[in-house]
Amino acid sequence: MPETPKKEEAPEPLTEASITKYTTAGQIANDVLKELMGMVKEGTKVGDICTHGDTRIKELTSKCFKKEKEMEKGIGMPTCVSVGHVACHFSPLKSDPDVVLEKGQLVKIDLGAHVDGYIASAAHTFVVGASTDEKVTGKKADVTLAAYNALEATLRQLFPHKGLKNSDITKTISEVAGIYKTTPVENMLSHQIGRFETNIGKEIIQNPSDDQVNKIEKHIFEENEAYIIDILITTGDGKIKQGDIRTTVYKKADNVVYQLKMKNSRNFFSEASKEYGVMPFSIRGFANEVQAKLGVIECERHGLLQPYPVLYDRDSELVAQFKATVLITPSGIVKVAGLPLDTSVYQSDVKIENPIIQSLLKESLKMKKQKKKDEKTAGEAKDTPKADPPQ
Structure with missing residues (x-):
């Protein structure tokens, strides 16, 4: 990715x-x-x-x-x-x-x-x-x-x-x-x-x-x-x-750097980053749910993940x-x-x-078409005789 x-x-x-x-x-x-x-x-x-x-x-x-x-x-x-x-x-x-x-x-x-x-x-x-x-x-x-x-x-x-x-x-x-x-x-x-x-x-x-x-x-x-x-x-x-x-829904936080101490946390955070990038995700989607539940704790505690609480x-x-x-x-x-x-x-x-x-x-969500007033005005001007230039 x-x-x-x-x-x-x-x-x-x-x-x-x-x-x-x-x-x-x-x-x-x-x-x-x-x-x-x-x-x-x-x-x-x-x-x-x-x-x-x-x-x-x-x-x-x-x-x-x-x-x-x-x-x-x-x-x-x-x-x-x-x-x-x-x-x-x-x-x-x-x-x-x-x-x-x-x-x-x-x-x-x-x-x-x-x-x-x-x-x-x-x-x-x-x-x-x-x-x-x-x-x-x-x-x-x-x-x-x-x-x-x-x-x-x-x-x-x-x-x-x-x-x-x-x-x-x-x-x-x-x-x-x-x-x-x-x-x-x-x-x-x-x-x-x-x-x-x-x-x-x-x-x-x-x-x-x-x-x-x-x-x-x-x-x-x-x-x-x-x-x-x-x-x-x-x-x-x-x-x-x-x-x-x-809380099961999280999103990777912006511009936060921290060296995780636990192996479970590092594995979980690495998998989350590769699979979802900066998008929100649910830890329900991880194959190893036990690892995910343990890993998310350290990640959230140090601000690496933004929680979406219920x-x-x-x-x-x-x-x-x-x-x-x-x-x-x-x-x-x-x-x-x-x-x-x-x-x-x-x-x-x-x-x-x-x-x-x-x-x-x-109201419609479509923009209303403006009446072509300029064309009408231009047409009227075309039909109007031009005045003689000043002498």
Whole structure:
């Protein structure tokens, strides 16, 4: 595997080649997400879904750009399946007790693929056993629709010609959540992304806490930028925390050097670096799980790995998540990863009456074609007799 590239000072603008790779990774992410949604049934084990998702991402990415022998491809975000009040990053080990899905549970699947470092990540929320004959109602419907509509409203505010700031989007997410009497999860970030980077440049924060309000630099959005927009909405007060469940998802930290003392740790870190580079991974994917569990301890303790802890709301609450990877192009906002919600399955008593939000959700993601005023003006000028030059 090629040497891990250094962190970019700023993301490179989109090119035809990078758009192709983002789009390829996005198609793989969407295809795998659809497969996993088909697996979500009463009695299915969460661990089986996670394992299948990671396996399929590796299989499908290995089949693209075959002529590019040195190109890195594979998992951009390991498959996580978080149920009910679990907010995110639940990816159990094979040795962990089985978590078996039950009818009526709210399920979130989060995953990602990358091609040559161009990452496309997506997340989707749905209810086990839901259908047009057995519709989702109450809090489950409200929190799901709140998260989905907040995502869709966000995407339509990324158009550069609108001149909106990231702080404007923060307000919109809060407004949409409030319509459904729900709350954005506190301090969750969406990021501008670049090659081999899921966190570079500009950020959008949802529901900032008091100590975070002034820490996010304000900015506008510009053409040829890429973003992962991640929306998490809860029926609770927005404050979530780390639970007692073991963290299994990690990412190699930037610019940290430390000489590991334990052989297990060195072997694990070497394998993780060769297999995943700078991409997030789950230690579930290692053949020697015992070595991985031991090795990760020293690596995390000395800052070589960045943990993605499992986050929880209170048992009585529900958390919904929708994530999309988008490109801001001259022709509009291109959603390369992220699936539409089948809203016919969700029945809510809440109606969006805010005319601004209503209008926003009806907008197309394609850039409106400007009327050719210049051509019209030029035509009129051509037909107008020219004045005689001054004597």
